[in-house]
């Protein structure tokens with residue numbers, strides 16, 4: 121329905137439709153001990169093209185959430201046999217943050233402290249039964265949007281915009297979670313300035329994405345990062361033969377051809393590496409020194 125008599129509601133409906141169009145199949149978990157209420161809420165949600173999952177108690181709901189990280193919203197009743205809704209919220213928040221799933225508590229309780237108890241336990245919002253459909257849809261939409269915005273933010277904070285690879289910040293966080301020793305390599309494209317000068321900046325960008333994809337194909341998306349400009353970093357397994365592994369990658373780049381709108385493009389890379397129990401920053405500095413040596417020695421080579 122589109123309530124045209126009310127322009128703000130009309131705009132809101134358009135926004136909801138826009139959201140649905142761009143994020144079809146968002147999953148919502150409905151937790152209530154009454155199957156009639158689950159069915160009723162499920163129907164309302166399906167009207168908005170949400171995918172609905174149901175649970176008749178808190179324990180089942182927790183299991184479903186553990187097994188399905190794609191659930192974006194939980195609607196939960198309060199009074200249920202076993203775990204109540206407030207307790208369910210605290211349990212969910214032990215393993216799913218507000219950037220992963222939103223929670224709306226629903227209760228017909230006359231207890232005026234109910235909404236505060238839900239929110240203190242980690243719920244994002246609260247609905248008192250009975251509610252009208254428009255309020256229901258607005259709160260559902262707004263909470264799903266909130267989670268989606270947080271996810272977009274966290275992605276933007278972790279990802280390099282041009283190549284889609286992890287960025288510097290994400291790389292540090294993920295390496296520092298691993299126990300030492302670390303094996304790190306810095307990869308720098310040789311004479312990349314010439315690529316921009318001879319082929320143009322757009323093809324320069326295309327070349328950067330290409331080297332990024334060769335890196336993630338070879339070492340795995342989570343083990344590589346763009347550090348800036350035409351410089352990339354690899355986190356290698358300390359058990360691998362470092363020199364051979366990197367030499368194989370150097371050769372792979374040197375022998376590959378990137379077809380572009382301005383003709384075939386070939387590139388070489390220089391690589392500096394370091395391995396040891398030292399701090400990540402110190403290893404990176406050592407790898408950088410080795411990269412400098414590889415450049416000095418004529419480029420298109422590995423130094424460690």
Ligand code: GH3
Pocket residue numbers: 282308309310311312313314316320321322323324325328348349350415419
């Ligand atoms: P060397 O072999 O010594 O590494 O030479 P180089 O030309 O690769 O290194 P230099 O540091 O002189 O130049 C790097 C160039 O990379 C300069 C800069 O314009 C370009 N660059 C940095 N970031 C981007 C980008 O996002 N897109 C494009 N197209 N070029 C970029």
Ligand code: MG
Pocket residue numbers: 152153154197198199200
């Ligand atoms: Mg109940």
Ligand code: MG
Pocket residue numbers: 308309310311312350
């Ligand atoms: Mg370079």
Ligand code: MG
Pocket residue numbers: 308309349350351
């Ligand atoms: Mg450079």
